Amino acid sequence: MLELLPFPFTWVLLGLCAALLYFYLVWPYSAFKDLGIPGPKPVPLFGNYLSYGKSVGQFDRECYKKFNKVYGIFEGRQPIMMVGDLELVRDITVRETNNFTNRRVLEGQGEIIAKGLTMLKDEEWRRFRSAISPAFSSVKLKQMALVMEKYADNFVDNLDENAKQDAMFNMKDLAGAYTMDVIAGTAFGVDVDSLHDPNNPFITNAKKRFDINLFNPFMIILFLFPQLGKVLLRFGVTLFPTEVIDFFNAAVDNVINMRGGNEDEAKRVDFLQLLIKAHNEELDRGVSHELVKHGVSKKAIKRESVLFWLGGYETTSNVISCTAYNLALHQEVQDRVIEEVDAVIEKRGKLDYEALMEMPFLEMCVNETLRMFPASQRFRKEEKEARDPYAFLPFGSGPRNCVGMRLAQLELRFALAKALQKFRFVPCDRTVVPIRIKNTLSNQIEGGVWLKVEART
Incomplete structure (x- = not known):
């Protein structure tokens, strides 16, 4: 029978393999x-990934304009x-x-x-989320604010040095x-005193973590062939x-060891100590997460x-x-922000946790x-009340929103108000208008944010 074919059987197999490969590449589409x-x-194999070359944000805006509120990529x-x-956003998140x-x-x-908190699943996520949520209560945040104020003062000292020298500086590095x-x-x-040491290893290593381009070869492999990641x-x-x-x-090992050998350190009320107190040895022994x-x-x-x-x-400094x-x-x-800051400080006599809540x-x-x-x-209050609450979700929504949201907001306000x-x-001469965003995994700013500060008169 094979002899009756008008071309060699090898070509039949090649054609069949090519057809199967094509259908494998396009069948999800x-x-x-x-x-x-x-x-x-x-596009076969790539899907719409190549469109990210123009930046993810621009691609999203173009799709939203063309396909409206729900579309598939x-x-x-x-x-x-x-x-x-x-x-639909409300349904999905809440x-x-x-x-x-x-x-x-x-x-x-x-x-x-x-296997971080954002990636944990089902009961394991619920258990872990409930363990760390108390770290961000109002009582804990007020205690953290006392520590935060010290670093906000250091931040202002850096601004003061730049003001005296009439220097242009990259706000992103300072933040x-x-x-x-x-x-x-x-x-x-x-x-760690990063504000007084720009080459601090904590900073240099953190920067490496976020500098991942979407067209990094390894990134492309993970998106096109996710199983190869394993x-x-x-x-x-x-x-x-x-x-x-x-x-x-x-660094974490060093801090944990320090806590174990020092009673005063073990009395702290911070994020790490809360996790240490929540330690369950059953989980170390391999007991199923579903049973614990x-x-x-x-x-x-x-x-x-x-x-x-x-x-x-990265996110807060941005x-x-x-x-x-x-x-x-x-x-x-x-001008209006400065008026508000001055008025609240005059009323309360100092810039603390409660003062920041009144701005x-x-x-x-x-x-x-x-x-x-x-x-x-x-x-404004009137605008927020008139708008659907799900139209603005900078920290997510529902049970899986950002667990550190309140800490981040307090951190932001302290730095800016101070x-x-x-x-x-x-x-300044190096200020770029508008800001350019890198095409990376996070909203990193191209070239930094160059500004100057002037002492208020």
Whole structure:
């Protein structure tokens, strides 16, 4: 029978293999079409990933404009439904959390990041979340504020040096050092003093963690062939530099050992001590997470500590930098913030936790920056009440929102209020308008945020 074929059997096999490969590459791409969900046309194997070359934000805006509030895209062969309909956002994040409990896990990140709080699933996530949530209560935040104020004063001292020298400076570097000091001090009781040492290893290693381009070859492999991430992990190859994780791992080990041998250290009320108190040895012995309803393992304590140390660095420093940038470009808005800061301090006699809670206009400016648009007043009480609460979710929503949200907000306000108490932010020759965002995993700023400060008269 094979002899009757008009061409060699080898060509038949090759054709069959080519057809099977093609169908393997494209078969997921009918998922959204079958459901009647619009979206940009995917490319075999890559899906819509190549469109990220113009930046993820720009691609999202173009799709939203063309396909409206619900559309589907593909990262490689992985279908991703993008939801902008506010009722659906509410359903997914709050009403139907039992059906949308877990988050997508990107392979190849390494054990510490892949098993962090944001990636934990089901009961393991619920147990861990309940263990660490008390660290961010109002009582704990007031205690942390006393430590935070010290680093905010150091932040202002740096601004003062720049003001005296009439120097241009990268606000992102200064804000990053401040947030690193706050995290180390409030969560781990460690004074790393990054504000006085720009080459501090905590800073240099944290920067490496976030400088991952979307078109890094390893990143492309993970999106196109996610299962290869597990294979590469066996050879010690991960998305994030292993030396960065090793550095913070060692730092956490040192702090934990210090706590174990010092009674005064063990009396702290910070994030790490709360985890240590929640330690459950049953989990260390391998008892199923489903059978143990409370506590955390020793591995989990280390893992979450490393992630917390890293996680609060980039995002908070970005917001501080961009808020200062917005205020520098909108002096009339900065005037109003300064008036508010002065009035509250005059009323209370000092700038503390309670004073920061009485600065709604400063909060508006921070929120506007979180929206990534130039400052205007969209967050007045009347505006917020008239707007659907799910139209603005800078820290997420529902049970899986950002656990450190209140700490981050307090950290932001302390730095900005302390700074505006003495200085004005102003643009300089190196200020870029508008800000350019790098095409990375996070909203990193291209070239930094260059400003000057002037002493208030």
